[in-house]
Amino acid sequence: MCDTCGCQTTKHSHQDRKLLEINKSLLEANDSVARKNRKHFGEIGARAINLISSPGAGKTTLLEKTAELLSGEFDFAVIEGDIETERDAQRIRAKGIPAVQITTGGACHLDASLVHKGLHELQHTVPESGLDLVFIENVGNLVCPAAFDLGEHKRVVMVSVPEGSDKPAKYPRAFMGSDLLIISKMDLLPYFDFSLEEASREARRLNPDIKIMALSSVTGQGMEQWRDYLAGLTKI
Amino acid sequence: MCDTCGCQTTKHSHQDRKLLEINKSLLEANDSVARKNRKHFGEIGARAINLISSPGAGKTTLLEKTAELLSGEFDFAVIEGDIETERDAQRIRAKGIPAVQITTGGACHLDASLVHKGLHELQHTVPESGLDLVFIENVGNLVCPAAFDLGEHKRVVMVSVPEGSDKPAKYPRAFMGSDLLIISKMDLLPYFDFSLEEASREARRLNPDIKIMALSSVTGQGMEQWRDYLAGLTKI
Numbered sequence: 001m002c003d004t005c006g007c008q009t010t011k012h013s014h015q016d017r018k019l020l021e022i023n024k025s026l027l028e029a030n031d032s033v034a035r036k037n038r039k040h041f042g043e044i045g046a047r048a049i050n051l052i053s054s055p056g057a058g059k060t061t062l063l064e065k066t067a068e069l070l071s072g073e074f075d076f077a078v079i080e081g082d083i084e085t086e087r088d089a090q091r092i093r094a095k096g097i098p099a100v101q102i103t104t105g106g107a108c109h110l111d112a113s114l115v116h117k118g119l120h121e122l123q124h125t126v127p128e129s130g131l132d133l134v135f136i137e138n139v140g141n142l143v144c145p146a147a148f149d150l151g152e153h154k155r156v157v158m159v160s161v162p163e164g165s166d167k168p169a170k171y172p173r174a175f176m177g178s179d180l181l182i183i184s185k186m187d188l189l190p191y192f193d194f195s196l197e198e199a200s201r202e203a204r205r206l207n208p209d210i211k212i213m214a215l216s217s218v219t220g221q222g223m224e225q226w227r228d229y230l231a232g233l234t235k236i
Numbered sequence: 237m238c239d240t241c242g243c244q245t246t247k248h249s250h251q252d253r254k255l256l257e258i259n260k261s262l263l264e265a266n267d268s269v270a271r272k273n274r275k276h277f278g279e280i281g282a283r284a285i286n287l288i289s290s291p292g293a294g295k296t297t298l299l300e301k302t303a304e305l306l307s308g309e310f311d312f313a314v315i316e317g318d319i320e321t322e323r324d325a326q327r328i329r330a331k332g333i334p335a336v337q338i339t340t341g342g343a344c345h346l347d348a349s350l351v352h353k354g355l356h357e358l359q360h361t362v363p364e365s366g367l368d369l370v371f372i373e374n375v376g377n378l379v380c381p382a383a384f385d386l387g388e389h390k391r392v393v394m395v396s397v398p399e400g401s402d403k404p405a406k407y408p409r410a411f412m413g414s415d416l417l418i419i420s421k422m423d424l425l426p427y428f429d430f431s432l433e434e435a436s437r438e439a440r441r442l443n444p445d446i447k448i449m450a451l452s453s454v455t456g457q458g459m460e461q462w463r464d465y466l467a468g469l470t471k472i
Contacts, residue, residue, distance in 0.1 A: 018254070018258060019255075019258050019262075022254060022255050022258070026255070054290045054291045054292065054376070054399075055290045055378050055399055055400075055403055055406065055407060056290065056395075056396075056398060056399025056400045056403060082406055083379065083406060083407060083408070083409075084405065084406060084407075084408055085402075085405050085406055087402060087405070087406070106409070108344065108377075108379035108380050139379070140290070140378065140406070140407070141344075141377060141378070141379050141380075142291050142376065142377070143319065143344035143375070143377050143380070144344050144377075144379070144380065159292075160292075160398065162292060162396065162398035162421065162424070163290075163291055163292025164291075164292045166321075166323060167291055167292060169320065169321050169323070170291065170318055170319060170320060170321055170323070170376070171291060171319060171320075171376070172319070172320055173319075173342070185398065188398070188424075188427065191424065191427070
């Protein structure tokens with residue numbers, strides 16, 4: 001009962017408890033499939049990277065540029081997650097990179113089962129020599145994807161300059177669980193009130209071990225550092 | 237059982253069914269509180285606007301500019317939704333506008349109960365003459381907020397130029413349920429491969445009745461149109 005107006009508030013404590021129990025059990029099931037995915041990625045010789053950001057931060061563009069950057073050096077493939085449309089996979093395939101599209105049918109994040117399905121689709125197109133890297137491009141969302149292990153080896157969170165440097169403080173979980181923060185669209189720095197120092201400080205406050213890289217797919221800033229990071233992963 | 241590798245897939249059909257039932261019942265409970273919110277907004281003479289976008293599309297900045305635009309003409313207040321931090325409410329209060337901050341404690345969207353709580357907090361600061369408008373700034377997320385009626389009279393979805401004109405097609409539900417699409421950060425059009433025509437066409441394909449407005453908080457583009465839209469609402 002609401003003190004001020006007498007409205008019935010919707011506590012539903014019994015339902016809430018049931019929901020929490022089911023969610024816990026679904027997350028445990030997810031983590032179990034994620035562990036299997038990690039093993040599968042290992043079997044094809046690949047390290048997997050789960051790429052998380054808001055819509056439009058530049059995930060697909062970064063992967064297009066990565067195709068040019070790693071061309072002939074490493075074999076990689078992409079599992080594309082979207083709510084709807086095949087567009088991102090088409091953009092990646094246009095660069096000569098194997099890509100499978102997973103649509104979540106409304107869900108706001110990928111889960112390990114969807115990635116498992118994507119992995120098996122991908123295996124039809126993998127070269128005999130195997131793969132060095134598999135990128136998993138998550139649904140554009142800085143909140144929900146942070147809760148789901150997909151079986152990746154590294155989690156990378158991207159924030160673009162136009163989004164603002166307050167994003168780590170406002171969406172902490174995505175930063176707490178990531179290995180690398182990419183600040184993208186650095187070429188736009190002159191047009192925005194974005195503080196690289198604030199974004200880095202807040203991200204490190206949440207996660208002292210997080211690596212930070214400032215990139216621009218337009219000017220090429222930081223792309224060598226990104227290449228070296230990826231090369232380092234393939235050697236682990 | 238997965239045909240290719242023998243992995244156990246996580247179907248959990250019994251759990252899925254239970255989860256669907258609980259979700260349906262929670263959404264129904266939400267809608268019932270939303271109807272009460274709408275009544276409450278009416279009682280203080282206000283029309284409520286639910287503002288939805290990705291993180292960093294410029295929701296708070298638009299509200300800051302709206303404070304300058306409507307100063308002395310209309311009384312309005314803001315219910316700020318965030319996962320963490322009081323920052324947005326502080327920015328709004330600095331413009332002399334009453335604002336309450338609702339933090340969702342991890343949840344990826346506002347729901348009607350949270351807004352109901354915000355509404356009652358707000359009532360302590362409302363002038364005796366009542367309010368003309370209440371803006372509800374949702375959590376930065378283009379997916380989950382689309383499913384929850386908060387008791388608003390109008391739903392406004394924002395997409396900023398840096399995010400790209402493919403966003404309506406990729407995140408359809410937010411556009412299907414909105415009355416107005418604001419394309420924000422129009423001053424950045426020269427620096428991006430953004431097609432206003434594509435974004436508008438895709439939004440209208442999903443929702444033939446959606447109004448579309450192109451704004452820039454920096455140059456002031458479209459702000460008179462936005463003012464007229466808000467003035468029109470207060471007269472309904």
